[in-house]
Amino acid sequence: MIPELGHFALILAFCLALAQAGFALTGAHWNRVAWMNVARPAAAGQFVFVALSFGCLAWAFLHNDFTVAYVAQNSNSALPAPYKVAAVWGAHEGSLLLWVLVQAIWTIAVCALSRSLPHRFAARVIGVLGLVSAGFMLFALATSNAFERLVPAAVEGRDLNPILQDPALAIHPPVLYTGYVGFSVAFAFAIAAMLEGHLDSAWARWTRPWTTGAWCFLTVGIALGSWWAYYELGWGGWWFWDAVENASFMPWLAGTALIHSLAVTEKRGLFKSWTLLLAITAFSLSLLGTFLVRSGVLISVHAFASDPARGKYILLFLGTTIGIALLLYAWRAPRLKSEAGFMPVSRETFLLANNVLLIVAMALILLGTLYPLFLDYFGLVKQSVGPPYFEFVFLIPMIPLVLLLGAGMHAAWKRADASELLRFVRVPLVLALIAAVAVPWLVYGRNTVLTAVGVLAAVWVMASAWLAPISRWRQKRRLDAVPRAVMGMSLAHFGLGVFILGVTIAKSFSVEQDIPLQRAQSAHAGAYEFVFQGVEPRKGPNYEATRGTIEVRHGEDMVTILHPEKRTYLVQRNPMTESDIDASLSRDLYVALGEDVGNNAWSVRVQYKPLVRLIWLGALLMACGGLVAVSDRRYRRATVVAPEAARSLAQEA
C-alpha cells in the first residue's frame, strides 16, 4: 500500500508542477495576478507530495519491503539502517526521485525568498522551475518507476553495492545534486530575464547568491566524490578524469565562470548576454552530466543498469531545454545592451580573461569526454582519451588563470593603474617567487620546473587573497569593516591556493610502491618503513574480511599500526579493498591490501602522500568562502536599490 501511495504522490506532484508552471508563466505573460498567485501554493504542494513520495520509498527500504523491485535490488535486511536510507539513492530510480526532491526544495526556497522581487519576474522564475521539475518527474514516471512491485516478491534483497556502503558516498549524491539542481535556479532567472526582455544589475544581485550557493554545494559534492575515490576505490588516486568525474567538473567550471561574470553584471552592468549564456550553459552541462551518467553510454560505477529509453528521454529533455533556451537567447539577447565601457587594465578585463580561460578549460574537457562517445556512436573506432591529455590541456588555461588571479582580484573597476596594482601585490609576488624556488628544495629535497610553477601559483594566490581584507582592516581597525562579500572572495581564493599547493606537492613528491610482503618483511615509502605483520580473518555485520596488520615506523619511532582489509560482502560476493590511512595535514600514509600471491606473501600497496589533505581542504575552503559571500548584507536588502546607491555600492565593494 505504502509504495503505491508513493507512486500516486509523485503523479500528484507532477500535476502540481504543471499547474505551477502553467499558471505562473501564462499569468506573467498576460499580467493576471490571480494566476501568478497560484505559483507559490502549487510549488508548496509539489514539495509536500514529492517529499511524501520520497518518504514512502525510504519507508520501503527501512521496512525491508522486498515486494518492491527497487528495494529488492538495492537493499538487504542485514544492511545497517543508515545505509538503507542511503540506498534510496543507490541506483537510478531512487536517485531520480532524490533529484526531484532536491529540485522541489530549491523551488520552495526560491518561493520563500523571492517575495521582494517584482511579482511578474518571480512568477516567471517559479514557472520555469516548475517546467524543469515536471520534466524530471515525467522522466521518473515514464521510464523509471521506483515503486514497481516484484512478483513474486523476493525473500531477501540483493544488497547495496558494497562500494557504496560508505559514509562519504552516502552523502555524496545529495550534496552533488543540490549543486547540479541549484544551477536550475540561475537558469530560471536567466530565462525569466529573457522573457522580460530586460536585465539590470538588480537582476544580477538576485541571481548571485543562488548561483554561488549552488556552486558551493557542487564544490563540496565533487570533493566528497574525490575523497571517497581516494580511500575506497582508487588505490590512492583522487581524480581520474573519468567521464563521470568530468561530467560533474564541467558544470563546476561553467558555474565558476558564471559567478565571476555575474559580478561584472552586478557592479558594472556589463557582460549581460554572456552571463545569460553562461547560466544556460551551466545548467545544460548539469543535464548533460545526468545524461552521460544515467544513459549507460559510459562505463562506470555510476552507470546503473541502463535502459535505452532513459538515455533517449534525457537526450530529448536536454535537447528541448537547450534548444528553447538558445532560441529565446537568440531572440532576446540582442536587446540587452551594455552602455558602459572599460579600459584594457581593469577588473573587467581580468574577469573577462577568467571567463575565457575557464570556458576554454571546460571546452577542452568536453572535447576529450565526448569525442570517444561520438566515434563509438557512429560505429567508427573504439577509442578513449587518456588522463595525460586532460592533465596536460587543463594546465594550459589554468596556469595563466591563476597567475592573473593574484593581481586581478585587486584591480579597480573600469580603469586600473597597472603600476599601482603591481605595487599593491608586490609582497605576495616576492613571497611566491622565493617559495617556488626554495620550499620544494628545502622541505622535500628537490625541485622541478612544474613543481616550482605550482608552488608559485599556490603561494601567490594564497598570499594575495588576504591583501584586500588586510588593507580594509588597516583603514578602519574594525573586523566588520570588511564586507562579507570581500571576506568570502578572499577565503575562496585562498582555498584555491591551498588546493593548488596540495595538488602540486602530492603530485610531485608522492611515493608509491606495490610489493609482495611476507610476515616481518617491510616496504619503504618516503622516510617511512612499513612492516607487514600478517593477516587474520574478521567478521563484519554483512561481510567477512581478511585483515592485515602493518606497522609504520619512522626511523626508530613507531608511527602507527594500520589495518587494511580485503572484504567479501555476503550477498554480492564481491571482494572489496578497504584501505587504511594514517592521515595528517602534512602527509598521508596509505596502505591497501592486494591479494594472497602465494609463498605466504601478500601483495601490498604502500604510499606516502605529502599534503594530499590540502586538496579537499582547499575545496572546502572554497565552498566556505562562497557561503560567506552569500551571507553578505546587500543580498538581504529587501528594497530594490536605486541606481545611484548601486553605483556607490559598487565603488565600496
Add this chain to the structure above:
Amino acid sequence: MTPRRQRMLAVGVILAGVAIAVAFALKAFRENLMMFYAPTQVASGEAPVGHPFRLGGLVTIGSVQRVPGELDVSFVLTDLKHDIKVAYSGILPDLFREGQGIIAHGTLGTDGVFHADEVLAKHDESYTPPEVEGALKAAREDPSPPK
C-alpha cells in the same frame, strides 16, 4: 606607439598565445587517443607493435599463472576466437577473475605477448565492458576459421 597599434599588438599577442595553446592541446589529444583492440584484431596484425593501446576480452579459465611470492602474473585474454597472452606486474583489481571480461592497457611486444601496465575490471560481477561485448560479438560473426 599609438593606441591603435597598441591594441593591434595586444590582439596579435593574444591570438599567437591561443594558436600555440590550441596546437599543444591538439597534439596532446592525438597522442593520448587510445585505440581499443580485440584479440582477433591483434592476431590479424591490426594492432600496432610497441605503441600503447587497450586490449579487451575474457580471461580464459585456468590461464592465470603467478610466480609464487611475486607480483608477476600472466593470463590469457580471449574473444573466443583468438587468444593473447598478457603479462602484468602489479596488484590486480578486486573484480579480476577467470571468466570475467576485463580491459588491459599496455603495449604489444615483438614476442606476441601483451605487456600490460594497467588492468581494469568493473565494479559489478555480472558486468562485461561494452567494448569486450562488442569484440565477442564481432568474433562470433566473423566467418574466418578460428586460429
